[in-house]
Structure formats: structure tokens, C-alpha cells
Amino acid sequence: MRLLIAGASGLVGGNCLDFFSKQSNIEVIGTHYSFPTNNTVFFDTLNLDNPDNFDVWKFRPTHILHAGALTHVDLCEQEPEQSYKQTVQSTLNILQIANSLQAKVIYISTDYVFDGQAGPYDEMAETNPLSIYAKHKWEAEELIRKESKHSLILRITNVYGDEIRDxxxxxxxxxxxxxxxxxxxxxxxxxxxTPVNAHDLAQALWVLLREGKQGIYHIAGTDxxxxxxxxxxxxxxxxxxxxxxxxxxxxxxxxxxxxxxxGGLKSKKFLTEFPFFRFTSxxxxxxxxxx
Ligand SMILES: NC(=O)c1ccc[n+]([C@@H]2O[C@H](COP(=O)([O-])OP(=O)(O)OC[C@H]3O[C@@H](n4cnc5c(N)ncnc54)[C@H](OP(=O)(O)O)[C@@H]3O)[C@@H](O)[C@H]2O)c1
CATH class of the missing domain: 3.90.25.10 (UDP-galactose 4-epimerase, domain 1)
Known part of the structure; x- marks a missing residue:
């Protein structure tokens, strides 16, 4: 497996980069945008022709994890165009690369796609995003569902854990x-x-990928x-x-x-399929x- 992680200078992508780098039989590359780190390479998902971009065509990922987005929820409300670009347009561009390389896409989404009337939610619950951030995350999910066969969408919330920027x-x-x-x-x-540890999330993703799973999974901690x-x-x-x-x-x-x-999410589907997995509190x- 050759895995490209877009947004590996962030909390989720960074933990995935760290976790997957320690697994055997995986070649993994993580990318940053504005925040370079020691183990990431530059890649601008908004400008695929940027000459400074890491050469994804040469790396030829078999899997692309898109963990990049504008994650500041209030800023998204104030700057909807920037939110659209970093969350929806970046997803369109990732899809373009993935589809031309026939790579499997893994998209990280959120419990904000729900309206918070009846959480914690399972995968069958009806979505009703309230904010600009939430609407753009939902739009990106829809693109992934429509444009990418065999894709995997992980919905998460309140992520915590070790990260460079803490x-x-x-x-x-x-x-x-x-x-x-x-x-x-x-x-x-x-x-x-339902706060979730970013390391648990990386481990859960690994389990799903090993089993070739696709579709939507809610990943939540025990609290x-x-x-x-x-x-x-x-x-x-x-x-x-x-x-x-x-x-x-x-x-x-x-x-x-x-x-x-x-809000919050139920990981019942995941835990039913992987009953030995343990989320930490x-x-x-x-x-x-x-x-
Ligand atoms: N954290 C949570 O509680 C939570 C909850 C639900 C869902 N999520 C979702 O999980 C994903 C990761 O969140 P996170 O908490 O890890 O966010 P984060 O720490 O803010 O990291 C976001 C990442 O996106 C990258 N990025 C932003 N714009 C980009 C662009 N145009 N091209 C390439 N990369 C770009 C950033 O790169 P630079 O920093 O280098 O610019 C950074 O690596 C997001 O999709 C978010 O919506 C997070």
C-alpha cells in the first residue's frame, strides 16, 4: 500500500502519519500546506500545478487520506469562500488525483453534518448541517460518495491527542x-x-483498510x-x-x-464488525x- 495523507501537519493527519509510518508494508507520505513539519512535504490541494508540490504522480498512491480542511468553525461562517475552497474545492482536487490514479479515497468528516437534536448518531441518521463549515463538510462527503467508488468516510468529533501544535x-x-x-x-x-483520541482513530482506520472496508463509519471514544x-x-x-x-x-x-x-457519534457499526477493538477514554x- 502507498498512502498519501493530505493535511498531515494537523492533528488527525499527523497522528495517521505517525501511526502508518510504523506499520510494515506501507509506504506513507504526509503533506503540509502552511505549516511545514520535519516529516511532511509541501502540497497545495488548491493548486495542483504548483511547481513546489510534492510529485504525487511519481509516488502513485494506492490510497489517499484527505485530512485537510478549514477547521475553524467560526472562521468558516465569516469567510464562506475560503471555507468552500479549503474544504470542498480541495476535495474535488483530491478526487481528480485519486480517480486518475485509481486510488481509494478516505475522507474525514464530522458529527456537525447532524443538527444536534438527537445525538449521539449512528450512520443511518438523517443529516442536517447547520453551519457553513458543516454544510461544506457534507458537500465534500457527497462528492466523495458520488465520484469515488470504494471510498471510506470516517465521521469523528472532538478529536484530542498528541500533536505538534498542541x-x-x-x-x-x-x-x-x-x-x-x-x-x-x-x-x-x-x-x-464523543471525544476521540487521534491515535485510536488512526488505528481504527488501519483496521478498516486492512479489511478493505468502504462506506461511512462513525468513530467515537467511550465518553x-x-x-x-x-x-x-x-x-x-x-x-x-x-x-x-x-x-x-x-x-x-x-x-x-x-x-x-x-451531537456525538456511535461507533456501534465499527465495534460490531471489530469487537476486539478498544477505544480509550x-x-x-x-x-x-x-x-
Ligand atoms: N479536530 C476535530 O475535532 C475534528 C472533528 C471532526 C472532523 N474533523 C475533520 O478532520 C480533518 C482534520 O482535522 P484536524 O483537527 O486534524 O485539523 P487541523 O489540525 O486544523 O489540520 C488541518 C490540516 O489541513 C491542512 N490544509 C488546510 N488547507 C489545505 C490545503 N488547501 N491544502 C492542503 N492541506 C491543507 C492543514 O495544513 P497546514 O496547517 O500545513 O496549513 C492541516 O494539515 C478535517 O477535515 C476536519 O474537518 C476534525
Whole structure:
């Protein structure tokens, strides 16, 4: 297998690059766009003719994982054209490469394709994206479904884990506690999700690829938490450190993009097909990190 990971300077792509690089019988290349890392190469999914692009035609991937998107949900609401380009147009371009090389596409999507009235959701649930980010992710999913036979779509939410920029919610709060930064946080008590460890996600993808699976899979960790509960879980490991959490509603937060409130995903389909797979909890991750 030759795997190309677009967006490997990010949280999900970076964990996949790290995980797949350690497996045998896989050649893997990860790409960055604006944030070069030690083990990624430049590739602009928006300009396939950029002379600085890594030569994908020479590498001839058999599989392409598209983990690149504009992931700042509120920015997408304010800059819909940029959101369209980085999420939908980039997917169209990835499809163009994949189809001409007959490579299998793996697309990373989100629980934001649902409206958050009745989560956590299984793969059969009806979608109803609320925000620009969510609509563009759904549009990209649709393109993948229509234009790419045998493709795999993984929906995920609230990803956390080791990453170069340590910008995910769990690691940001964890590091702030370690460094004894004083914090006062205003967090929504009504946004629920199923946080998933990026390493587990990479491992789950590997299992799916080995078995030649296609279609949609929901990949979720074992917790179902709102943002306040998630933050308090982290703070519970630092009892001496004083942190102020102000719980509020999403309406009070006045975020630019609407959020699905009762979100989250069920990995029942995945776990039924792979009953021996174990997703870790946030607690397990934090305990390991503290050692
Ligand atoms: N994190 C979550 O909680 C979460 C939840 C649901 C779904 N997802 C989905 O999972 C995927 C990965 O998310 P993430 O959290 O890993 O995001 P991330 O850390 O923000 O990384 C996004 C990646 O996309 C790359 N990228 C952006 N525009 C690009 C372009 N035009 N060409 C090539 N690469 C481009 C970025 O490259 P540079 O940084 O080098 O510019 C970066 O590597 C996204 O599709 C996101 O929608 C994430």
C-alpha cells in the first residue's frame, strides 16, 4: 500500500502519519500546506500545478487520506469562500488525483453534518448541517460518495491527542495546568460530543483498510461529555491548581457559527464488525500523559 495523507501537519493527519509510518508494508507520505513539519512535504490541494508540490504522480498512491480542511468553525461562517475552497474545492482536487490514479479515497468528516437534536448518531441518521463549515463538510462527503467508488468516510468529533501544535482542547488545557497558568474559562454546558483520541482513530482506520472496508463509519471514544465536563475531567488531575470555569449556554456564548448541541457519534457499526477493538477514554489518555 502507498498512502498519501493530505493535511498531515494537523492533528488527525499527523497522528495517521505517525501511526502508518510504523506499520510494515506501507509506504506513507504526509503533506503540509502552511505549516511545514520535519516529516511532511509541501502540497497545495488548491493548486495542483504548483511547481513546489510534492510529485504525487511519481509516488502513485494506492490510497489517499484527505485530512485537510478549514477547521475553524467560526472562521468558516465569516469567510464562506475560503471555507468552500479549503474544504470542498480541495476535495474535488483530491478526487481528480485519486480517480486518475485509481486510488481509494478516505475522507474525514464530522458529527456537525447532524443538527444536534438527537445525538449521539449512528450512520443511518438523517443529516442536517447547520453551519457553513458543516454544510461544506457534507458537500465534500457527497462528492466523495458520488465520484469515488470504494471510498471510506470516517465521521469523528472532538478529536484530542498528541500533536505538534498542541492546539486541541484537551492538550491546551492539560498544558496550561502543567505550566500552572491561571485560567478563567467560559464554556458551553449544552454542547455534547464523543471525544476521540487521534491515535485510536488512526488505528481504527488501519483496521478498516486492512479489511478493505468502504462506506461511512462513525468513530467515537467511550465518553459522552459536554465542554464543561471535559474541562473538569482534565482539571481533576491538577487539584492544587485553581481554575475558574464559568458554565454558560451556547446562546450566551454568541459564537458566529451555530453548533449541534446534542451531537456525538456511535461507533456501534465499527465495534460490531471489530469487537476486539478498544477505544480509550479521555481519562486513560490523561493518566498515560501524566506518567
Ligand atoms: N479536530 C476535530 O475535532 C475534528 C472533528 C471532526 C472532523 N474533523 C475533520 O478532520 C480533518 C482534520 O482535522 P484536524 O483537527 O486534524 O485539523 P487541523 O489540525 O486544523 O489540520 C488541518 C490540516 O489541513 C491542512 N490544509 C488546510 N488547507 C489545505 C490545503 N488547501 N491544502 C492542503 N492541506 C491543507 C492543514 O495544513 P497546514 O496547517 O500545513 O496549513 C492541516 O494539515 C478535517 O477535515 C476536519 O474537518 C476534525
Amino acid at each position: 492546539k486541541n482542547f484537551v492538550n491546551r488545557l492539560f498544558n496550561a495546568c502543567l505550566q500552572k497558568e491561571s485560567l478563567k474559562l467560559k464554556l458551553p454546558i449544552d454542547q455534547f460530543a 459522552y461529555l459536554n465542554r464543561v465536563q471535559l474541562a473538569e475531567k482534565i482539571f481533576s488531575y491538577f487539584p492544587e491548581h485553581k481554575i475558574e470555569v464559568v458554565a454558560c449556554t451556547t446562546i450566551e456564548l454568541n459564537q458566529a457559527a451555530p453548533r449541534p448541541l446534542q 479521555v481519562d486513560q489518555y490523561l493518566v498515560k500523559k501524566l506518567k
